[in-house]
Amino acid sequence: MSLFGLPPHTQIVIPALILIGLALLNYVGSRLSRRVMTTANLLKIGVLLCLVLWAWISGHATTSNLLPLTVRRTGSEPLFAAIAGATVSAFFSFGGWWEAGKIAGEVRNPRRNMPLAFTCGVLLVTAVYLLVSASFLMVVPLEKIVSNTAFVAQFGEALFGTTGGKVLSACVLLSVLGGLMALTMAAPRVYYAMAKDGAFFAPFGRLHPRFGTPANAVLLQTSLALLVLTFGAFNRILSFIIFSAVCFLALSVTTLFRMPQPVRRWWFPTAPIVFLLGCAVINLMILMHDPIPALVGLVIVLCGDPVRRLFFQRPALKPTHFPNKFHPERTTLMAHIQLPEGLPGIRGAMAFRPATARPLNDLVEILLHAPNSLTPAERELIATYVSSENDCYYCQTIHGAVAAASLNGDEALVKQVKHDFHNAAISEKLKALLVIAGKVQRGGKHVTTEDVAAARTHGATDIEIHDTVLIAAAFCMFNRYVDGLATTQPRDEAMYRERGKWIARDGYVNVSKEYLPAEAAR
Structure with a gap:
């Protein structure tokens, strides 16, 4: 309140406005909110380190204020109560580390990067926490501390004079803002994932049609935060x-x-x-x-x-996989065989049998990612359509995500191709090739000379017709491979979206290095 000069009875206004502002950021797009959060956190660390540095350079910090360490000061709480109270506050300072686990599905090579993020994050926070705490106590002696809230103002006044209280209030606001941004981004994803798994109300499992964000979950999180604020x-x-x-x-x-x-x-x-x-x-x-x-x-x-x-x-x-529209009574709680943990869909099956994974990855790399007169997006749409017709949730979703990434994020077009490609905004050539692919999915003998002639009329070459047939046939195999083993098929759309971007950029063979031994992935 000292920063904005507001009376005490309006103290809830500023936090409420901050929460609403963060909700708007998360509502309109996670990419923007991530950039703002990263900027705020880097700025926060920089400001805190500058405070520590200035405390030492200006000569205000002295180790004599810490001594003697073991003597109980007048007015202090009993040792146990003091440690318990300090633990709660300190734990909050370190508490954000586990939030990273909620976005593990969007992290590349999580087996390697998540432990690094946890470890480096905690070490960084520990270093900053110790430096800032030590600087505070070296500047303001314990016997002069009036209260926990006044402590910050006292530190600011010691460093910057009469305006120090406002300077430190701004620093505290910046620190809280960075933490709030991380929480307001992570928490709605929990509601969203629960709703997608049927463990929460369905409306909170929907993405905004324009922004692609869990908008309803963001609104719920903001409402709950405002309630807790009271x-x-x-x-x-x-x-x-x-x-x-x-x-x-x-x-x-x-x-x-x-x-x-x-x-x-x-x-x-x-x-x-x-x-x-x-x-x-x-x-x-x-x-x-x-x-x-x-x-x-x-x-x-x-x-x-x-x-x-x-x-x-x-x-x-x-069930851990998408429901089977042909046999809805079949629900499988785990894969039919013991597949590696944490690798959904075809990744788990390939990691189980690396010797077969390499030629399969080579095949899909040639068919979908290697240079071709058909664009990567067109080939991914063929794979997505066939997988959709085979009701393989994992394959249609991941290849749909790769296609969308190749189409500058046009997820609506991918959905229209799956449901009604004849009226989709795609070329007549691709429509003719999708007709062939759909017939291959039902059975190779369904393809007629008229189908091939129609594709040629719209400009398809023989190699494009050949590759369309092979993509359709190969994905019938891949779909049955994924579903036949009852692999786990999570319904976290954000995970598929991020992985689709990665595959579109680096290709299937390079991405397979994440979960295959080097000799199988090369």
């Missing part, structure tokens, strides 16, 4: 959230002990055991320090189970 002070809000968050983090880590394939890494099981013990200690301290809001927050979270049972019947029995 709960009161920041510390009070944290006390409702942190205990439940730690519980869920611990539950997530326990899944490592229940994996279908045992974890064989140098850090297992030591790392998860240490993590679980740490979660237990943190939650024990929270309960002993301020149990009421922690338990209230937990009860609110647990209310989700009766809501799930009331509105979403048998969510555990949802």
Whole structure:
């Protein structure tokens, strides 16, 4: 409030406006919001490091203010209560690291990049947190600290004089803004994914027809955030959230002990055991320090189970692959054989049998990505159409995403080709080739000389007709390969969209290096 000069009774206005502004950013497009978030976070780190540097250069920071370290200062809380309170605040500062897991489906080579992101992110936050905390305490002695909220203003005034309070308020606002942007981007994706899996209300599983964002989920997240804002002070809000968050983090880590394939890494099981013990200690301290809001927050979270049972019947029995329109009674909860974890669709099958994966990838590279008189987009549309006719969700969605990426993001055209290519905005030649592809999908003998003549009339060459037939035949094989093993076929459209961009740019053989041994992917 000191930054904007507003009276105390309007203190909810600025946070509400920030939340609404962030909602608009996420509503109109994730690409724009990512750029703004990246800029804000880089600026935040730069500003915090500049504060630390100025505290030392200006001579305001002195190590004597930290000494003696072990003496309890007048007015301080008892040791245990002080540690518990500090843990909640510190945990919030580090808390954003797990949000990265919610966008793992859009990350290239997640097996390599996600651990790097987690590790480097936590180390960076730890370094900045320690530097900033040390600088604050070296500038403002503990005995002169009036309160937690006044502490920031005191630090600012010590460094910048009478305007220091406003300078530091602006720095705090920038820091909070970066964290809020990450949360407001990640949280709606959870609602969206739950709705797509049938575990949440269907309207929140829809993308905006123009912006391609989970717009309804963004609106829900913003409404809930505005509601939580009315709960009161920041510390009070944290006390409702942190205990439940730690519980869920611990539950997530326990899944490592229940994996279908045992974890064989140098850090297992030591790392998860240490993590679980740490979660237990943190939650024990929270309960002993301020149990009421922690338990209230937990009860609110647990209310989700009766809501799930009331509105979403048998969510555990949802099949992991797209429903089969030919045999809707068939629902498979896992692949028919033990395929590698975390590799949906054909990737899991190929990783299971690398020796056959290489020639299959070589074939699809030649058919869809290598130079050809048919554009990559046209060939991907043929593959998408055939996969759609075969009701193979994974193949039609991933190749539709590659086609859209080759068409500057025109997902509407891809959908129209799948449902009614005769009226789609594509060339007459491609329409004639799709007729041939559709007949190959039903059976090779359905293709007639008239079909071939019509394609030639519209300018198709013999090599284009040949490749169309081979694409259609090959994708009948690929579709049956994917569905015949009952591979997992997630319905996260954002994951397919990002992977489609990657394949369109780098090709199938290069992308296969992510999940195949070097000798099979080269």
